[in-house]
Amino acid sequence: MAMMRYAEALNAALREEMQADPSVFVFGEDIGRYGGVFKVTKGLMEEFGETRVRDTPISEQALTAMAVTAAMTGTRPVLEIMYADFVPLTLDALVNQASIYNYIWNGQVKMPFVLRTQGGGGAGAGAQHSKSLDSMLAHIPGIKVVAPSTPADAKGMLKAAIRDDQPVVFLEHKLLYNTRGEVPEGDVTVPLGKAATLREGSDISIFATSKMVVEALKAADLLAADGVSAEIVDLRSLRPLDVNAIVASIAKTHHAVVVNEGWRFCGYAAELSATIMDHAFDELDAPVARVTLPDMPIPYSEPLETAMLPSAEKIRTAALKTLK
Amino acid sequence: MKNTPSVEQHLEIYRRMLLVRHLEEGLGTLHKEGRTRGPIHRCDGQEAVGVAATAVLEAGDKVATTHRGHAVYIGKGMAVHPVVAEIFGRATGACGGRAGHMLVADAEKGVIGGNAIVGAGIPAATGMALSMQILGTGNVAMCIFGDGAAQTGICHEAMNMAGLWKLPVVFVLEHNQFGLTVPSEVQSPVEDLSIRAAGYAMPAEIVDGNDAVAVYRAVSAMVERARRGEGPGMVECKTYRIEGFSTSDMGGYQKPEDIAAWKERDPLLVSRKALLGDVGEAKLAEIEAAAKAEVAEAFETALSDPMPEFSLDEACNPYSEAH
Ligand SMILES: Cc1ncc(C[n+]2csc(CCOP(=O)(O)OP(=O)(O)O)c2C)c(N)n1
Numbered sequence: 146m147a148m149m150r151y152a153e154a155l156n157a158a159l160r161e162e163m164q165a166d167p168s169v170f171v172f173g174e175d176i177g178r179y180g181g182v183f184k185v186t187k188g189l190m191e192e193f194g195e196t197r198v199r200d201t202p203i204s205e206q207a208l209t210a211m212a213v214t215a216a217m218t219g220t221r222p223v224l225e226i227m228y229a230d231f232v233p234l235t236l237d238a239l240v241n242q243a244s245i246y247n248y249i250w251n252g253q254v255k256m257p258f259v260l261r262t263q264g265g266g267g268a269g270a271g272a273q274h275s276k277s278l279d280s281m282l283a284h285i286p287g288i289k290v291v292a293p294s295t296p297a298d299a300k301g302m303l304k305a306a307i308r309d310d311q312p313v314v315f316l317e318h319k320l321l322y323n324t325r326g327e328v329p330e331g332d333v334t335v336p337l338g339k340a341a342t343l344r345e346g347s348d349i350s351i352f353a354t355s356k357m358v359v360e361a362l363k364a365a366d367l368l369a370a371d372g373v374s375a376e377i378v379d380l381r382s383l384r385p386l387d388v389n390a391i392v393a394s395i396a397k398t399h400h401a402v403v404v405n406e407g408w409r410f411c412g413y414a415a416e417l418s419a420t421i422m423d424h425a426f427d428e429l430d431a432p433v434a435r436v437t438l439p440d441m442p443i444p445y446s447e448p449l450e451t452a453m454l455p456s457a458e459k460i461r462t463a464a465l466k467t468l469k
Numbered sequence: 470m471k472n473t474p475s476v477e478q479h480l481e482i483y484r485r486m487l488l489v490r491h492l493e494e495g496l497g498t499l500h501k502e503g504r505t506r507g508p509i510h511r512c513d514g515q516e517a518v519g520v521a522a523t524a525v526l527e528a529g530d531k532v533a534t535t536h537r538g539h540a541v542y543i544g545k546g547m548a549v550h551p552v553v554a555e556i557f558g559r560a561t562g563a564c565g566g567r568a569g570h571m572l573v574a575d576a577e578k579g580v581i582g583g584n585a586i587v588g589a590g591i592p593a594a595t596g597m598a599l600s601m602q603i604l605g606t607g608n609v610a611m612c613i614f615g616d617g618a619a620q621t622g623i624c625h626e627a628m629n630m631a632g633l634w635k636l637p638v639v640f641v642l643e644h645n646q647f648g649l650t651v652p653s654e655v656q657s658p659v660e661d662l663s664i665r666a667a668g669y670a671m672p673a674e675i676v677d678g679n680d681a682v683a684v685y686r687a688v689s690a691m692v693e694r695a696r697r698g699e700g701p702g703m704v705e706c707k708t709y710r711i712e713g714f715s716t717s718d719m720g721g722y723q724k725p726e727d728i729a730a731w732k733e734r735d736p737l738l739v740s741r742k743a744l745l746g747d748v749g750e751a752k753l754a755e756i757e758a759a760a761k762a763e764v765a766e767a768f769e770t771a772l773s774d775p776m777p778e779f780s781l782d783e784a785c786n787p788y789s790e791a792h
């Protein structure tokens with residue numbers, strides 16, 4: 146085990162996969178000479194050269210479309226999109242290209258590409274640099290969407306994503322990059338589509354991904370002081386979703402809170418609620434509670450932004466209400 | 470002249486253009502009988518572009534094309550039957566009936582593939598070229614795109630990167646004078662769209678797109694350059710869509726005198742005339758009869774081929790985790 150920052154764990158995953166497989170290449174804006182605006186790709190250009198580590202023009206639409214066909218023709222591209230807020234520019238390549246070919250071409254092509262991006266609020270970056278568009282991405286059949294919360298999962302899941310033959314959108318969070326944690330050494334992958342129970346509990350299950358897992362863990366401490374035993378399930382992967390882990394946890398606690406940093410309407414929290422209805426309705430003693438962003442743009446000023454973001458305190462309130 | 474196709478090569482281009490024309494006419498007839506499904510974009514009158522441009526390519530080279538790709542499918546080596554069967558949604562189609570006529574692919578032949586999002590083929594071919602450059606395969610990617618597609622934003626992004634990184638990609642502009650119905654002068658302030666190539670440090674050549682030999686010559690010079698690692702190039706082929714936009718086109722926007730004038734310069738007539746002196750009438754008649762029979766047989770077989778069955782649980786179906 147080594148103590149690492151989340152960003153360093155991602156960097157290690159990229160480096161190891163590039164060392165192991167010459168068909169892996171990384172490209173994106175400011176990722177080469179500068180090492181990425183969040184320093185995730187630091188040092189890669191020095192080690193692997195300008196052919197496999199490319200600084201690109203500001204061309205999200207074409208870059209994503211190019212990743213799709215590069216992946217179809219023998220390479221394993223890892224594209225960095227600087228902010229999740231720029232994902233709308235990539236959508237044609239995801240919705241109308243990447244996600245369809247495996248099926249409509251009857252299995253003739255593989256699509257091993259990873260789109261890395263980072264989202265989320267709390268850093269005062271304003272309405273165009275703070276969003277979590279995970280719901281929009283998880284809506285697309287044929288694309289895997291993952292959002293690890295720990296440095297260990299960041300490394301293991303990025304390695305797994307690069308080796309996956311389907312397109313994977315890999316969601317990072319700007320406020321997780323500096324978080325630290327133990328990361329197993331060597332070639333350890335973490336499978337996509339498997340949840341992890343980070344804290345066992347018996348009264349209520351809280352399901353979250355990415356930075357919301359950190360908030361959920363804090364909420365569990367608050368709830369413990371309230372005399373409530375909360376189980377925290379880090380879904381890790383939004384799609385494919387580990388439905389079994391969700392059902393197993395609810396079978397124990399009979400209460401559920403779902404947390405998502407994205408918008409509420411048609412959002413991922415709504416999907417989780419419906420999934421719980423489909424698979425565990427009889428186990429529930431109360432309706433599923435949703436904790437999400439309100440349906441509005443993310444404001445800049447600190448008190449405004451803080452007031453609207455999902456937080457440990459809001460998760461606690463939702464849990465207590467559900468248990469009443 | 471350098472890069473001129475041999476008589477045999479030109480004869481094969483002519484044969485494939487004939488296959489495409491019979492394919493288009495067969496589809497037109499069946500459409501009138503109400504036996505086709507969905508819109509079909511015929512390329513009558515433009516066969517020289519798709520066929521002669523792809524005739525330059527080698528087996529490992531790849532091509533991305535448009536919603537009007539029949540000439541490219543046949544030009545890059547697909548047989549007629551799997552194309553027709555795909556258009557009729559049969560299990561025996563190139564993609565098992567899942568793709569339809571606009572999105573046909575045959576990965577083994579390097580056709581990946583048709584694309585019905587206008588402009589999307591441009592970054593598609595550019596991405597393939599990026600992959601070829603990284604792997605050092607020595608192959609070339611080709612993009613066939615329309616005068617409408619040339620106006621998209623993604624065209625600029627992709628061509629900029631192609632020029633910047635000297636990617637092995639050749640952009641073949643099929644300038645058939647119209648977008649869907651809007652004439653090119655209403656879409657762009659410049660008549661010759663390939664003047665834009667200069668902005669991407671790409672050489673460009675404008676050719677008569679109805680002359681297969683001219684298309685072949687210009688494209689092969691660009692392909693050779695790209696293969697040598699000297700970067701992308703563009704060929705603007707001036708041609709005309711003599712059968713309108715698609716089978717759902719209600720017409721009224723193409724001038725009858727223009728259609729008549731372009732019909733006189735039909736690419737099949739241009740090639741036939743050029744080949745007549747070299748190979749003689751008997752040889753041409755033989756090839757023409759054989760092409761007609763080949764397409765007729767492909768239709769006959771395809772129309773009695775089985776339909777596919779729907780299933781959610783298949784090896785290449787990554788979409789079924791949540792039902
Ligand atoms: C992104 C997008 N916008 C609009 C359309 C509808 N559409 C289909 S073909 C076409 C015209 C394309 O013109 P051009 O590229 O010149 O090709 P042509 O049909 O002339 O072969 C349009 C507008 C589409 N399919 N995709």
Ligand SMILES: [Mg+2]
Pocket residue numbers: 615616617643644645646647648
């Ligand atoms: Mg056109």
